[in-house]
Amino acid sequence: MVDFNQFTLNNQGVKDLSEVLFATAIKQNNVFNTATLITGVENGKKLDFVDNMGNVGLAGRSCDPTYSAIGIQGVEKTWVLDPWNIAKSICYTQLEDTIARFSLEGGTNRDDLQGSEFYDKILTPLMDKAIKEFVWRAVWFGDKAAKNVAQSGVITDGVDLNLIKITDGLWKRVFAVAAANTAQHTTIAANSQTTYAAQKSGIRTAGVAIGIVDAMLDAADPRIAYADDATLMMTRSLYEALRRDYRDTYKQTIPFMEVANGVQLPSYDGVPILVVPEWDVNINEFENSGTAWNLPHRAIFTSAKNLLVGTKATAVLDELVSNFDDRKRDNYFYAAGDLGTMVKEDALIQVAY
Numbered sequence: 629m630v631d632f633n634q635f636t637l638n639n640q641g642v643k644d645l646s647e648v649l650f651a652t653a654i655k656q657n658n659v660f661n662t663a664t665l666i667t668g669v670e671n672g673k674k675l676d677f678v679d680n681m682g683n684v685g686l687a688g689r690s691c692d693p694t695y696s697a698i699g700i701q702g703v704e705k706t707w708v709l710d711p712w713n714i715a716k717s718i719c720y721t722q723l724e725d726t727i728a729r730f731s732l733e734g735g736t737n738r739d740d741l742q743g744s745e746f747y748d749k750i751l752t753p754l755m756d757k758a759i760k761e762f763v764w765r766a767v768w769f770g771d772k773a774a775k776n777v778a779q780s781g782v783i784t785d786g787v788d789l790n791l792i793k794i795t796d797g798l799w800k801r802v803f804a805v806a807a808a809n810t811a812q813h814t815t816i817a818a819n820s821q822t823t824y825a826a827q828k829s830g831i832r833t834a835g836v837a838i839g840i841v842d843a844m845l846d847a848a849d850p851r852i853a854y855a856d857d858a859t860l861m862m863t864r865s866l867y868e869a870l871r872r873d874y875r876d877t878y879k880q881t882i883p884f885m886e887v888a889n890g891v892q893l894p895s896y897d898g899v900p901i902l903v904v905p906e907w908d909v910n911i912n913e914f915e916n917s918g919t920a921w922n923l924p925h926r927a928i929f930t931s932a933k934n935l936l937v938g939t940k941a942t943a944v945l946d947e948l949v950s951n952f953d954d955r956k957r958d959n960y961f962y963a964a965g966d967l968g969t970m971v972k973e974d975a976l977i978q979v980a981y
Contacts, residue, residue, distance in 0.1 A: 657902075657904060657905075657906060659760075659763050659764050659767055659768075659906070659937075660932070660937070661902060661932065662768075662861055662902065662904060662932055662935065663767060663798060663932055663935040663936065663937050663969075664932055664933050664935065664936055664937065665937050665938075665939070665943070665944070666936050666937065666938045666939075667938075667939060667940075667941065667942050667943065668940065668942075669707050669709060669938035669939060669940055669968070670707070670709075670940065671707060671708065671709040671940070671966065671968075672706060672707065672708075673706070673707045674704055674705070674706055674707075675704070675705045675706070675707070675970070675972075676703075676704050677703045677704075677705070677972070677973065681698055681699060681700045682698075682699050703973070703974075705970055705972075707938050707968050707970065708795075708796070708968050709795075709938060709939065709940065709966040709967060709968040710772070710794060710795040710796075710966060710967060710968060711964065711965070711966050712766065712794045712795070712964065712965060712966070712967055713962070713963065713964040714759070714762070714945075714948070714961065714962065714963040714964070715960075715961070715962050716755075716960070716961040716962075717958050717959065717960045717961070718741065718751070718958070718959050719739070719957065719958050719959070720738055720739045720740075720741060720957075720959075723746065739952070739957040739959075740952040740959070741952070741959045742950065742952055742959065747959075755948070755961060759945060759948070759963075763944050763945070764906045764910065765791065765792070765794075765797075765910055765914070766794040766795060766797060766944075766967055767797055767798060767937050767944075767967075767969060768797050768798050768799050768906075768907065768910065769792065769797050769799055769910050769914060769915070770792060770793070770794045770795040770796055770797030770800070770967075770969070771783075771792055771793065771796060771797065771800050772793050772794075772795065772796050773793075774789050774792040774793050775789070776789065777917045777918070782915050782917075782922040783914055783915060784913065784914055784915065784916045784917075784918075785918070787913075787914055791914075792914065794967060795967045795968055795969065796968075796969065797969055798935055798937075798969045798971070799926075801969055801970065801971045802928060802971065802977060802979050803981075805971055805974045805977055805979070806977075806979050806981075808974075809974065809975075811847060812847070812848075812974075812975075812977060812978055812979060813979055813980070813981070814840055814843045814844050814847065814978070814979070814980035815980075815981075816831070816840055816866075816923075816925045816926075816980055816981055817830060817836075818830025818831040818833075818836065818925055819923045819924060819925055819981060821920065822919065822920050823919055823920055824919070824920060824921065826920075827920060827921060827924055827925070828865075831865060831866060831869040831925050832869050832872065832873075834873065834876060834877075835873065835877070836869065836873070837866060837869035837870040837872075837873040837874075838870065838873045838874065838877060840866070840870075840927070840980050841860070841870060841896055841897075841927070841980075843980070844860070844927060844929050844978050844979075844980050845860075845896075845897060845899065845929065845978075847978060848929050848978035849975050849976055849978070851975075851976060852929055852930060852931065852976050852977075852978065853899070855930075855931035855933065855934075855976070856931075857931050857932055857933060858899065858900075858929070858930070858931050859893075859899070859900050859901070859902045859929075859930070859931070859932065860896065860899050860900065860901045860902070860927060860928075860929045861901075861902045861904050861927065861928045861929075861930075862901060862902075862903060862904065862926065862927035862928075863903075863904060863905075863907045863908050863911070863924065863925055863926050863927070864903050864904070864905040864907075864908045865908055865924055865925050866925040866926065866927055866980075867894070867901065867903045869925070870882070870896065870901075871894070874896070882894050882895070882896065883895055885898075885900055887900050899929070907926060908924070911923070911924050912924075923981045925980075925981070926979075926980065926981045927979065927980040927981075928977060928978070928979050928980075929977070929978040929979075930976055930977045930978070931976065933972070934971065934972045934973055934976045934977065935969075935970075935971060935972070936969065936970040936971070936972055937967070937968070937969055938967070938968045938969070938970065939965055939966055939967055939968070940965075940966055941965050941966070944965065944967060945963050945965060946965065947963065948961060948962075948963045949961070949962045949963065950962075
């Protein structure tokens with residue numbers, strides 16, 4: 629919740645919560661522009677993908693030909709759903725010595741914050757923002773084996789690991805695909821630098837960003853480009869480097885293309901680019917050693933239909949319950965569910981980091 633104790637409480641201070649301004653936040657993408665939500669999933673459910681039946685057609689022709697067996701090839705994957713919860717509470721006494729006290733009712737109902745100005749103008753918008761951030765963090769940066777930097781991991785020291793251990797997110801899945809299929813991985817040398825400054829300057833060196841994207845597109849499975857929603861998703865850090873590199877190399881701004889219903893995205897060599905600043909935000913907060921970021925520059929060339937997010941419910945968060953406890957006189961928020969991720973076809977990913 630907001631720490632109102634940091635604000636002045638006197639005749640010169642704020643008394644109306646409508647005067648409280650929210651800190652500037654990025655305009656969030658919908659996380660499901662980057663992946664596809666599958667609802668009604670059962671934990672342990674198998675997904676079977678038929679690939680091919682091998683090559684057919686041999687040279688020659690004769691009577692009584694030799695018949696070979698049909699061997700259908702495919703891949704089977706299993707959904708692993710992990711439980712999560714949101715449990716928050718607040719008592720009106722936490723607001724008594726703050727500017728929020730002016731929004732509280734008098735008498736018996738003073739304890740019940742629902743419907744108050746504080747609840748509507750401050751608490752509800754902040755809860756909505758926190759939930760969206762939770763979904764981005766879990767879907768992309770979840771890691772059930774997460775460790776802090778001090779434990780030889782990559783998670784920022786001081787961060788509660790339970791914020792990360794929700795499930796194995798899509799980045800962990802993508803890294804595993806790249807490790808098993810090195811031709812699908814383009815190395816970004818700037819990521820290995822040991823200071824923020826060196827990581828920034830490394831990606832902005834002339835020719836570097838264009839070289840990364842060219843290498844990705846050249847190495848990618850041709851089937852990716854034929855997907856109707858094939859997109860080059862990248863961190864803002866990489867996009868800004870690419871934009872500058874493109875301008876300096878070709879003496880023109882990076883072009884835009886219409887992808888659907890008047891929506892335009894920047895593009896490179898005919899491929900739409902989706903800039904994902906939420907990746908940058910999460911890396912800065914949760915994968916930060918104090919001197920450098922963990923793989924700050926990243927990109928994936930694939931289709932959102934190839935990156936799956938599963939839940940048994942009708943949405944990642946289908947309901948947030950809020951109530952007031954008449955006995956304890958506390959206000960509660962609660963939600964729970966399950967979540968899992970999956971790369972549908974490993975071959976249909978090209979990644980740079």
